[in-house]
Amino acid sequence: MEPGIALSPAVWAAVAATLFAAGFAQGALGFGFPAISAPILFLMMDVKTAIVLNLLPNFAVNLYSIVRGGHWRQSLGVHWPVAVWVLVGAWLGTTVLIVSPQEPLRLLLALVIFAYLAQQRLAQLDWSWLTRHRRLSAAAFGLVGGFFSGAVNLALPPLLIYFMLLGLEAQAMTQILNLCFIGGKTMQGAQYQRLLRLFLFVIALVLIGQALRGFV
Numbered sequence: 001m002e003p004g005i006a007l008s009p010a011v012w013a014a015v016a017a018t019l020f021a022a023g024f025a026q027g028a029l030g031f032g033f034p035a036i037s038a039p040i041l042f043l044m045m046d047v048k049t050a051i052v053l054n055l056l057p058n059f060a061v062n063l064y065s066i067v068r069g070g071h072w073r074q075s076l077g078v079h080w081p082v083a084v085w086v087l088v089g090a091w092l093g094t095t096v097l098i099v100s101p102q103e104p105l106r107l108l109l110a111l112v113i114f115a116y117l118a119q120q121r122l123a124q125l126d127w128s129w130l131t132r133h134r135r136l137s138a139a140a141f142g143l144v145g146g147f148f149s150g151a152v153n154l155a156l157p158p159l160l161i162y163f164m165l166l167g168l169e170a171q172a173m174t175q176i177l178n179l180c181f182i183g184g185k186t187m188q189g190a191q192y193q194r195l196l197r198l199f200l201f202v203i204a205l206v207l208i209g210q211a212l213r214g215f216v
Helices: 009-029 033-044 047-067 076-099 102-117 119-123 134-152 156-165 170-191 193-213
Strands: none
Touching (some): 009 047, 033 047, 033 102, 047 170, 076 134, 076 156, 076 170, 102 156, 134 156, 134 170, 156 170
């Protein structure tokens, strides 16, 4: 991707509408921003440009979803190892994104969307090993979710299936999912070094906004 993103006004308008709709869904459900925005943006432009456009808004809404609600001990305090493995997987996925041609990435995205749509059937399989081998299952699903996050910007299907199978309560699931998503976005931002300063600026704005809420 070349420095600077050259899109027509109509495409920019469609991008803005897509990000708004994804943000609305994220606000209502607590997650789902990339599940809506990524496939639509991929239809408008190449995969790498779509991921860069999606990166900062996704990061901001994930951060907001984590700090909202409190009670972090039941979510982040227990399941933080999954987020660590997401970082590793996201590094691998982002490396693949940078060096890979577009067609395999689009096929990978189709596979991820298929898994998301088939999650009810997948949940009927025997997953009893998840609770017997917590560390192994956290590593496996974290790596897969992170890889999908880095490569096609969509970590939700494997992570959502994992935490649903563990029977995680809705608010705790929302917080840990968004922590995992932030790990993926951070690794993408680190790979795209031009975005690091902008990342810090967005983080500062979100944290300041959260702090000001206490005075309103």
